[in-house]
Amino acid sequence: MEPGLFEIMYSLRAMRRLKPDRVPEDVVWKVLEAGTMAPSGGNSQPWRFVVLQDPEVKRFVQECYLRALRVYLQAGAEAAARRQPPPSPDETARQMRTRDAALHLGEHLHEAPLLLLVCMVQRDLSLLRDAQGNLRGPAVYSSIFPAVQNILLACRALGLGATLTTLHLAFEGQIKERLGIPADVETVAMLPIGYPLGRFGPTRRARVEDVTYWDGWNQLRARR
């Protein structure tokens, strides 16, 4: 039986270790169609999904990704070493596990049966600029990441593992050139998708009572 919405949300972990097994095409359609059901400003539906299955294309993305990941992890390690007070042993152990899983993902990215590149087409952005002419970030991206979350939830419901990544932004120009993506289209996320090697499990999060305020900043309320 299909698990319920809350069960799906509460067990939706980033799945970074995937089997190379093929994902049937009707399952891919079902996952992506769920993405199209998300809300978007003025129902503009700015999403375009680029499914990468070709081994050479995936290898190209993986090589770029791994280079970017090493730079990112190095910068993260240096930032952690400077932290005062230093992280606790527990915290350090968690960081190491996350680092290992991230590296595993980077080294095996091309083995995932599919990489999903989520793109956003240019909309009429004139209404989204502030008085200084800057784009209002939240107004723009509020029309695309709900679709990404629908896709992650649909994957989980269908037994597929996935991870939301944005590190491709470090080499976005190369990817767009390789795939023929027009200049005015933005790539916003890259999701490796496949059947998971590990198990879906509980997520680790701060308590909702500690991040919820009532009628003013920092006004906490106990949960009864």
Place this chain on the structure above:
Amino acid sequence: MEPGLFEIMYSLRAMRRLKPDRVPEDVVWKVLEAGTMAPSGGNSQPWRFVVLQDPEVKRFVQECYLRALRVYLQAGAEAAARRQPPPSPDETARQMRTRDAALHLGEHLHEAPLLLLVCMVQRDLSLLRDAQGNLRGPAVYSSIFPAVQNILLACRALGLGATLTTLHLAFEGQIKERLGIPADVETVAMLPIGYPLGRFGPTRRARVEDVTYWDGWNQLRARR
């Protein structure tokens, strides 16, 4: 019985007409806890939820919102009048209905039992800047809008109507001052939430086959 994930997604419309009936606090906690289960970069969980229930606070937000909405609708109407070719009668009728529903929302915003302001706290953003020092928008907002979508889905599952809005960005400074929100915290979305007057119903979307490309831009594939 609770509807399944796909049924929830496929019937998740923006619900702009809400009853003033109180939402029990345990239901609010359940909705917001679902939000905290979303993924975020490095599990940074940058969300803070500000629940607005105080009548004076809601009225203040409503007055600002309605002013901003009128400016927005006026600009939209002028843009539509310039469009070549002009929109079809069907399209125009749809736009009028959306406009009416938006105006209804703006005029009755303070009557919603609660307004949820979703905020994002500053993270270590140094890793999210490109070589020119610009923030990478998708990397930033990928950590907050999945939580917003979880909240919308949880509302739907529990029979609550909601709408994802970002128009408060036009008067963000005033809201932050009124609620004591620190300068380095960004408000990313405002969701009026309550029991709906209308019915949840099917969403209207482009076919997934028309927005999905395979191994390269614009490479369509038929869905069998």
